[in-house]
Amino acid sequence: MMGIVGTIAIWTAFLSAIVACGMFLMKKRLGNVFFFLHGMAITAALAILYYLMLTHQYQYYYVWTHTSNELPLAYTLAALWEGQEGSFLLWLFWQTLLSLWLWFRYPKERYALLSVVLSVQVLLTSMLLGWEVNGRILIAILVVVSIFILLRFQSQPLKKDFFAAIAIIAGLLLPAFLWNGWLQPFHYAFLGISVLLLAWVSWRVYQQQWDIVQGFFIVLLWGCATILGYSETTLWKIGSSPFVLLKDAMPDAHIFQKNPDFVPVNGSGLNPLLQSYWMVIHPPTLFLGYALAVVPFAFVVVALWYRYSLGWLRKGLPWLSLAALVLGVGIILGGYWAYETLSFGGYWAWDPVENASLVPWLIEIAAIHAFLSAQRKKNYYPLFALLTLIAFILILYSTFLTRSGVLGDASVHSFTDLGLSGQLLLLLFAYALFSWLLLLSRWRWMAQKEIPWQWNDATTWLLIGVLILWFLSVEILFVTSFPAINKLLGTQWAPPTQNAKFYFQSTVWFTIALLAATVVAVALYWKKQFVKKLFYPFAAAVLTVAAIQLLWYGPEHWFVYEPQYYEQIQSGSWLQKLQGVLWLFSDDLLLLALWFAVYGNGWIAWHLIRQRKWQVSAGTIAHIGFALMLLGAFFSSGFEKTVSKNLHPQRLTHFKGEEKKDNVLLVKNFPVAIQGYKVTYIGMQKPKAPFKNFKVLYSVQGNAKVAFQDARGDYYYVWVPAHLLEEEEQLSENTRNVLKKQKTNVLETLKLFIELNKDQIPIRALNERRRFILLFQNLKDTTQFFYLLPEAEVNEQMGLIVHPDRKVFWDKDLYVHISSLPKDVQKDVLQDTLRLGVGDTLRHLPYTIYLKELVKVQHPDYKDYDWVIKAKLQVWYGAKVYDVAPLLLIKGNEAFQQEDEIPELHWKVAFMGVDTQHNQLVFILRRPNEGALYVVIKAIEKPFINLLWLGTFLLSAGLFLSLWRRFKR
């Protein structure tokens, strides 16, 4: 029922956005009604989806896929944006809020700005329609609309233009004649004609013989014809609705063939990797950043369309800064998430999805700088317009990359493909084409007399910075798009295997130039005399680098050169020699440039603040932040040190060369010395009584899953027999019934049962993660100690999932994660088969088992048997030795076992017999699983990582300051 309301809300939002957009274009006041209707419909759709998720209505596919009864409230809220539909809805919701803000703040330009935003809303809402439609009908609609618009509004120039008439007639006629696949043999011809058409239209628009609308719809008509000629399927899926029923989404599931009204008791839940509080804040911030990009875009479109001056555009600049700030913070939060809880020590992996959000941010930053240049010299106006338009198009492109499935297995965190790639491409091309034509048609209007460069002018240096940012973006985008390019062109370009190295090498020189440009540009921007004094910060930087060289690497390494480059220069091909020269000292120069940027910007910031111009110091603060951020990255990754070296004697003697020895084994309660620390694995963390907040999740087959919180506030669960919950001898049929029956006295019984039996019944963390207690003591002074609690989960589908823990020092982080666990860590009772001969020792981690001897027993108790053999075994566990002696009793052809036990260890050992093939005796060992008896850990020290976080903070603070000042104005 609610689902139908939700579907209606989405359709209302879609149609009202179209109407509102059209009316705003024609400046009709009635559009306001539809604008607010649209906003309400989007909010309603979001609210309904939340309602369905919070009430666990698993008959809906989206609810079933992304939530489960186990999820705490915060993650249920976060589960909304795990899927494509929910995150589109979130994006739409942010854009709705923003458009409301625009509506109130800019009453004069309201209609113009909002028509641009609403057009984006239309296309984004169409991603949620879940409408299956015949492609030909859809194209017919598009063709009719296009021709109507062309004839209604631009008929005059068309009559003059013979070619345009032909193009329109072709657009009109082609769909009527074409059938699917007809164009396939003429692939290249068609591609060529399309390119020619685009070039011709562009030329016409540039000459201002046609206007933008006309050019746009002619290309659109041609596009429709081409799509129809290529498409193989006649049924198109327009969007994917979050309100689809489970049985409609999975019609082939067995359960629905048996029982069409089936509703699952539990959902399949949120991906364990995403169950983190970062999931609650990172995606909304990022999507707010995405949504904000449309505002500066709208400002530029309006300015160009109505030929507004730069003075008017100044109103849009704080929005650009806000977009860059929010997107930047979103990216940083993602990096922090990756560092703190997700991956193996990295905050940035150059994954395509990460790059796809980084590149628009870089372009936004470039656009801000282009605006600063344009304020001084009008001829940078087109550059600013171009960059702002591109930033938004790149947001759409990154949406396409992450959501169309084109990245395939090149990225670890793209969305599942929903078959929306065509629609996403349309969204991308529509805005790219429109922006292109808009720029072309206004190019002559914008053009100013070109002024030759002067090196003592700030705008020159600003522009150098903008150009470097631009080319950096192009390069990152190009390499990131390899999978997409491969799909398009059928090429086989492999993305670089060592991302970090590749991006470092290819960008380091430009980063150096960029950093130097920040200082020179800022100095020239404020006072030309500053430049002459730049020698001082430069000297300070040289001294700092020299000091670092001396103190950090010691006097034996005067330069940080990488020996491999040195070798390349000496003995390599000419290409390798060139590479060697290029990168031999790039580390040093980068370090120098970084400190120069810190000192130079810091020095100018100090001047400005002293002159009480602190409001304008925003740029310098952001620059310092940027340099500190890179410094943090430089030290923490360049001088990262693995402290958990494996010092197993056999490994040292047996293998040669430089090899990895990064992980160390910790047996429970046995301290191990690693570099600088003594580490002891204490055991797995157990829930701490008293327990509280009991909640019955659901019951299946006479057992109920009960969740509760322990004294620390961690969530655990336990399976209890469902009869404990019975009050009126009625076994609850499904979750909802159980949940309704949660009365206090039932929960009291439960609590009592769990607390009494907490050592017998397996209690597990609700998120299935196990927490391992590691004691770290200072090697020199063991009274100094701290605990780290890394987590790990053995997931059936995803293998070992680890969550690191770290100790933050002022100058470094000690970062520890579990790298391996015993296989049986999930089981409750362990049963192992041991095979060994007399006199053998067997390493059975962390125990050593020694078969001392076999003794023939002669005792009146066993007079019925032919043979009685006692196996005398010793179990060594650290300094302790335990004896155990199971018996094998033989009578005729039959064998019987008499177990023996080691009470201290709760071991039971049975002597099973003799394996004559291998000449070994076979024993079975049963023991309770006390959790992992050993863990393998990796510990890394990351020096000066705090600089990175400080830098990101200053960068954001600088952006915030600048936008605050401009918003107030």
Next chain:
Amino acid sequence: MLLTNFAGMRWWQISLLIAAAFLFTLFLTLFGSAASQYSDFKTAKQQNKETHIIGKWVDKQKAFYDPEKDQFFFYVQDTTGYKQLVRYDDPKPPNLELATKVVLIGKYEGDTFVASRILQKCPSKYKEQSTQPQ
């Protein structure tokens, strides 16, 4: 002299210059690196230098990890069908089971191929598993 020449430059000339610099570095990083070629176990054994080998993990039950020495041993079958014992001086990569293909980067030490890096071709971690409702 040179500086005065630069001073008269137009914006597009500077852009071209920077673009050329980018292309040059990109060329050096992408294609210039002495990337070892993809090969198979037999050739790798003869050449005795670092190689990339594409293969897949076979005989999964025979693989084992020795936590004391921190070494993972497993069998990989290369594209020619040759099966080889591989040593990796790290624990088993977390989702090796899911990998449809592995690329080993390493060289021979005696009869064992020692992989210094393992690249996995995995289906996306974040993708939905094909679970059935119950």
